[in-house]
Amino acid sequence: MTQSKHDSRMPLLYGVYLLRSLTKQNSFYIGSTPNPYRRLRQHNGELSQGGAWRTKKKGYRPWRMVIYVHGFPSNISALQFEHAWQHAYRTRHIPVEKRRHNGKKNTGSGTTVHEKVANCRLLLGSGSFSRLGLKVTIFNRDIYDVWLTNKFQIDIPDYILLEIRVDDAIDQRLIEGGNYEQVKSFMSDIQKMEEQYTDESIETLKQQQEQHLCCICEMPLDVESDVICFCFHKECTAIYHCACWSKLIMLENPTQEMAPVLPIRGKCCQCGKVNFWNMVVRNAQTVKERCRKKDYLFTA
Ligand SMILES: [Zn+2]
Ligand SMILES: [Zn+2]
Structure with a gap:
């Protein structure tokens, strides 16, 4: 904040x-x-x-x-x-x-x-x-x-x-x-939801400790340098390069516009549920930051 x-x-x-x-x-x-x-x-x-x-x-x-x-x-x-x-x-x-x-x-x-x-x-x-x-x-x-x-x-x-x-x-x-209480609870709900999402993403990384493969291009993911997308939906452990996902969404939803645009939302390649681009990318940035700080470290 x-x-x-x-x-x-x-x-x-x-x-x-x-x-x-x-x-x-x-x-x-x-x-x-x-x-x-x-x-x-x-x-x-x-x-x-x-x-x-x-x-x-x-x-x-x-x-x-x-x-x-x-x-x-x-x-x-x-x-x-x-x-x-x-x-x-x-x-x-x-x-x-x-x-x-x-x-x-x-x-x-x-x-x-x-x-x-x-x-x-x-x-x-x-x-x-x-x-x-x-x-x-x-x-x-x-x-x-x-x-x-x-x-x-x-x-x-x-x-x-x-x-x-x-x-x-x-x-x-x-x-x-x-309306302070209303605004305060609105803020804390958003913060809680995002924190939970990041925690779950890091949990997904921990569980796939050995090797992180992008489930779209199937190439390895580097947690410290790549921007990695995690599916927002709890039961799904899909991870992929943000770049791969954005390409996929754009292919599925060809736009008539001339200028290159960012996707708004798209389906997860594994569970098929809708994820919102902003939320996924913001989470990817937070996870990357935490990985750089090594605070996800696999210390059992
Ligand atoms: Zn990929
Ligand atoms: Zn999913």
Whole structure:
């Protein structure tokens, strides 16, 4: 969790969020962060550091986090998404005729909640962001209703993952400072899931101690230098070169686009279940790091 903005590893949680004022329901704020829990506390003035000056204005706090877009392949692409959402009235990522705004500069990302959500959907479906394997987490029923209503009928690809973490109990209580517990449990669930995946991957390596062969090209895998994919599914012990898997996916799903693109998801060559590219590659990087540090060492 100590990644900087210029870290080249795939960030686990770096995401773009939408805040909504609890006192002024038509006031929003869009930002990005590697740590949504800490950032929300900064916005609400619970932490003095972090210069969240735009959310300091009197009468708007507390803010609650209502949408979190994550799964970016790099911090840079998260920052691009953030900037595009904030400036939806002029972003090159959304064609002029599709933009949802009233044309005024100071309402960059739209004035109503429907426009905010519409601009988010436009970006998710845009050429720049639709193939990144992004996920959207929604923390609030009202926002989920807006999402479902989809007032401007903006379609997004079916592989954009949507996670609903609505907690009506939180909605009914008078919230003193924002939805911290919700955001905190969201973060810890993601972290736990990824840690478990890495632990299982290393366990797979240990079990195949003698020789690691790629189950696609059948050539040896070098745990310290190759980027190795592990199937996400628990009962499957398939391992292969990331390069081999990406070739395989691209062959199975030929794309009409001219530019070379990264896969979003593909089937495991052994169990046939779907794996998501971002998750597999992020795990591959973590496993490699741990192998380099030798902390997987085969000391029985
Ligand atoms: Zn291979
Ligand atoms: Zn598998």
